[in-house]
Amino acid sequence: MIKELTCINCPMGCQLTVVDKNDDGNYEVTGNTCKRGPKYAINELTNPTRVIPTTVVVRNAMLPRLPVKTAEPIPKGKIFDAMKVINQVVVDAPIKSGDIIIENLLGLGINVVSTKTMAKC
Amino acid sequence: MIYDVVILGGGPAGLSAAVEAKKDGAENVLILERDRELGGILNQCIHNGFGLHTFNEELTGPEYAERYIHQVTDLGIPYLLNTMVLDLTDNGDLKTIHVINEEDGYTVIQSKAVILTMGCRERTSGAIGIPGYRPSGVFTAGTVQRYINMEGYMPGKEVVILGSGDIGLIMARRMTLEGAHVNAVCELMPYSNGLVRNIVQCLDDYDIPLKLSHTITFIHGKDRIEGVSVSQVDEKMKVIPGTEEYIPCDTLLLSVGLIPENEITRTAGVEMDDRTNGSVVGELRQTSIPGIFACGNVVHVHDLVDFVSEEAVLAGKGAAKYVKGTLDTNVTFTTVNGNGISYVVPQQVAMKNVEENVTFYMRVRQVFKDRVVNAYIGDQLVATKKEKKLLPAEMVNFKIAKDVLAQYPAGEIRFVVEEAKK
Structure with a gap:
């Protein structure tokens, strides 16, 4: 091959x-x-894998979306299942970059983390 | 108060330039930013892939921006947000910057040096003139990036993208992840204008077709876009009759190029280069007006933010030197884009300001395979760089050591693409 x-x-x-x-x-x-x-x-x-960068809803911040990513690459076949879970999440400011937003995504042992610091306002 | 260095724009170039100017001894440094926060375009670039050169790790745009914002705040560099620069005038030793914001109204700021870091903006549908009505649902890719990633709006579900610039490719993936169906990415040229890695991870991963040598010949729909006619083009980029295909869609994204945002630069009287649409700059990004510097996408559109940050360090150094009165103004070399090269930055080199080497940034005019980029002074070959693959979308960095250049008294450095000698 x-x-x-x-x-x-x-x-x-x-x-x-x-x-x-x-x-x-x-x-x-x-x-x-x-x-x-x-x-x-x-x-x-x-086992092809990708990091998924996306957003979750954030309340009481300057903007209504908080950027997040999977802390490690996840299997390609799980991307759309991951998006479904991530899109359910609503968080409240303040949030720091690196804060864990979802623990153990889909049981993969991988967290979803914030990629931006957003103050409360 | 008279500032040492005022920086027009708090994006990646502005942040990096401010940090360097301050570290190099400029005391009163100020950043002016028109948005609500520092970071510029990085705030909407939530995808990963930034910082591989600078930090040796893969960051998202906001993470990359935060690294620099921390440096700015750690150094105590002040910045004004929601502040629009209206005009910049050169009064010799002092530059006058006219700004406006809600808190202070109209204010005049004076500074010894100014660094222009306004970045670039997208070419719009008006700039490319597609026939058809002007329905809603036609956006530039960057606008949709901001809508989705920052404002939380999803503009449509059936998408066609015109142009294969990196933002278009990134948005093809982003909209797919958020549940839209991307029908096709159409590219007028026979090659992509985006990075190969983005074709792989944004299009191939999601089976999104890339139609090279294709363009949109009609926009259908009156109030809202209903579809587009897509046709193939020949090598002269003329539409081939009979190849037309109708693709229904409710959203059209345009990723058809970026234009450096130089209104302030032009009215200030800075000499421009029509190859880059940016100012003519020297090795420390000094412009034709002493004390005015420029770096980042306002000088030429970069494909990696890491190189913007790198270039901004030069401008920061230059501005600090200028303020301290140690910047040499005698131009030793000018650069020329020879065969196969569309532009070279910097356009001038003052050798006395060079520390160890000069990095020349350039783009090729077309796709080349297994060639060399050669630098000549007169008919002397001074440096050569082998490249397996040269793409217009991927900027060439050509580093030449100071010792090499110092063997020549003055003249033109000409860069050309040539066959590799065996």
């Missing part, structure tokens, strides 16, 4: 080639310019 991928770790966008000679999970990655490349490529073929 041979697969071509574009690394999305950083804006370099390296073109990666993954070769699995005997289709036994021994991946050989080339084309990367840093050590994050092979890790991404193998992950992408076995």
